[in-house]
Amino acid sequence: MLDTMMVDRAQQLMVATHTIVDGGPPETTQHVIRYAFPLAIDLLAELSGLKLVERWAGWHQQPYTAISQRHVSVHERVN
Incomplete structure (x- = not known):
């Protein structure tokens, strides 16, 4: 290949x-x-009426740090 x-x-x-x-x-x-970088996703979410609740470095909720290569972001609707 x-x-x-x-x-x-x-x-x-x-x-x-x-x-x-x-x-x-x-x-x-x-x-x-x-x-898209996490901050860009957060801005798009905010413009859509969502707010960031949690962010992890993976599906097993590893801490997200400056050297994390991926992320899982959890947003919720703002009332």
């Missing part, structure tokens, strides 16, 4: 291309991922 990744930081996009070469005709698939 040959993988390539293009990152467009201005639009917060990652475009991944996967090509499988196994003796037959190469098969290529592509997918686009838009990423």
